[in-house]
Amino acid sequence: MPKIYILSKIIVEGYYNRYYTPMVDTGAEANMCRHNCLPESKWEKLKNPIVVTGFNNEGSMITYKARNIKIQIWDKILTIEEIYSYEFTNKDILLGMPFLDKLYPHIITKTHWWFTTPCKQKLGAKRVNNKVRKTTPWIKGSEKITQKLENIIQSNHNIEIIIFSINKIKPLQDKLELLYNDNPLQGWEKHQTKIKIELIDENSIITQKPLKYNFNDLTEFKMHIKELLDNNYIQESNSKHTSPAFIVNKHSEQKRGKSRMVIDYRNLNAKTKTYNYPIPNKILKIRQIQGYNYFSKFDYKSGFYHLKLEDESKKLTAFTVPQGFYEWNVLPFGYKNAPGRYQHFMDNYFNQLENCIIYIDDILLYSRTENEHIKLLEKFIHIVEISGISLSKKKAEVMKNQIEFLGIQMDKNGIKMQTHVVQKIINLNETLDTKKKLQSFLGLVNQVREYIPKLAENLKPLQKKLKKDIEYHFDEKDKIHIQKIKNMCKKLPKLYFPDEKKQFTYIVETDSSDRVD
Known part of the structure; x- marks a missing residue:
């Protein structure tokens, strides 16, 4: 079927009307329009989003739908029962089979698209050139008044044709x-699946002193313990082993609105056989x-919680909180x-x-x-x-x-680092007055090392500070160096994969070493 665009008017009660040039497509399994083609109040969010794909390989998740939209074609007002929000690149509205099915038979001429209304009235819509409207706020008022819209200048690229895969997906x-x-x-x-925790020495005792807690921690512990007990992830314990728990409520936890309960298993980990399975x-x-x-x-x-612990291993995971003494039934973080x-x-x-x-x-x-x-x-x-x-x-x-x-x-x-990873580096305090803080900073920077040329060379002065045989110092010169590295991280490029269809010479440049001079 040739590409057919017609002139039509979208009518929404309480708003000025608008003219659009929808595409008529008998191959489309849904009616679609750009989000701005209707007022925000007409859209409702779908409980189960729908995936659509097209010839240009654009896969998109449809999350909004509108119902009972009035559309005037020629002098006849019809109803689009359902229409989905989809951000087309070179059309505003697509009328698919759910709408067109009620307008058979169709006759296509060079100048018109003729159709039959549900009342058996034959009408002809004049074929027009496609015009894409600029995104413009809807104006409240009488639907008898037309809102003037500006057009987006169209390129000569082939018109995108969307084939909907709703039935497949x-x-x-x-x-x-x-x-x-x-x-x-x-x-x-x-x-x-059950997991066994094996000690290097079976007679070892896992023990660490309880930590001091502030008043706010008590409420957080109570919430976490209740949740874990309700889900049968933990149970009360009488083990001879013990590790302390503590609450983490830093920026990332506050942002997601929930603290984390962490257990200090350093003693357990030191006395446990290592399971060398590669990550x-x-x-x-x-x-x-x-x-x-x-x-x-x-x-x-809750990945690890899929796996249970063997009964004897549960006792090794015992931990203390202000409210009591517990052990894990599942593989713990x-x-x-x-x-x-x-x-x-x-x-x-x-x-x-x-x-x-x-x-x-x-x-x-x-x-x-x-x-x-x-x-x-x-x-x-x-x-x-x-x-x-x-x-x-x-x-x-x-x-x-x-x-x-x-x-x-x-x-x-290709690939590009997500901005939140870079933001962590940039937001980190530049006063790294302990080895642990410097190690944390270098660990973050290591995630972006592929994106920054000669990064290893710039990190050498900082890495030297981590040597065991030297006293740790951090001064203004180091602060300037940290800021320099942060600036290098601010504008990371996208790394493009090589086009294997093209013939060209590869130049390989190595940029890091396992040895720090």
Whole structure:
């Protein structure tokens, strides 16, 4: 069917009317328009977002829908029963089959699009050139008055044609809805994994003195302990071992509106055998996505809590809080082998899946085509179903062409560090008066080292300060050096993957060393 644009008027009660040039498309499975084509008051948020994709490989999540919108074509006022918000790049409105189905039969001529109304009246809408309107606030007033809109100057690029994949994606979204769960233990019977904590010396006693708490901590402890008991993650203990717990309520915790309870397991970790299971290198893994167009990511709800502890191991995790003495039923955060144990558990299930990156409790799926990605999602869903793993709905993203994963924004062309990682570096206090503070700063900067040429050379003076055989000093000269590094971090470039179809010479320049002079 040729591209057809018609002149029409959008009528919303209580607002001036507007003229648009919607595209008529019998291949579209939904009616769509740019968000500004209707007043904000007409949009309602969807409980279950819908994914749409197009010829230009743009995958987008539809989150808003409007109902019963009046549209005047020629002199006839019709109703669009449902229309979705979608940010087209070169059209304002697309009228698809849900609207056009009621206007058959159609006749297309060089000058008109003829259609039949539900009342069997034949009407002809004049075909016009496409005009995209500038985003303009709606004016409240009589709908009999027309609001004048300015046009966006259009380029000569081919007009974007959207093919909606709602029918393909919807069944997968329905299946995923069943796998989103706040209880990581709900599916435990399917895998029945128990973890054993092994001491280097079986006769060792894990013990650390309780910490001092302030008054505000008491309320926070009470909240955390109740939540953990209610979910059966912990139980009361009579163990001979003990580690202290404390409350963390810094900027990041305050921003999310909830403190963290942390247990100091340094003594436990020192006396425990190390479980040497490798954690993947994030950068090496992310490079696998070069040239791929479709991405989905998932996070496993309270990852470590999917795995239970063996009964004898529970006593080793005992911890004190002002309200009492408890031990873990599940794999706790802070235990040194927890990441490796959970990575091993995940790899056992998901290593069979191609085009999949697993980093502890985060997973990324990537494909070249839409159909390949749908098949990959089907396999992923099957594995989640048989493994009993609970997915976090809040962090799930499906069928994207650009995605953020492990602090990195990525697409088929390259990667870019997320701004919140850079902001942590920039906001850090420049007075690093202890080795621990300097180590923390260097750890943050290490995340962006691939983006900054000659960074290793600039870090050498600071790294020398961490040597064990020298006394630690931090002065104004060091502050200036820290500020210099911060400035280098402010404008990180996007790193583009090389185009393997083109022939050119690679120049490899190394920029770091394991040895500090």
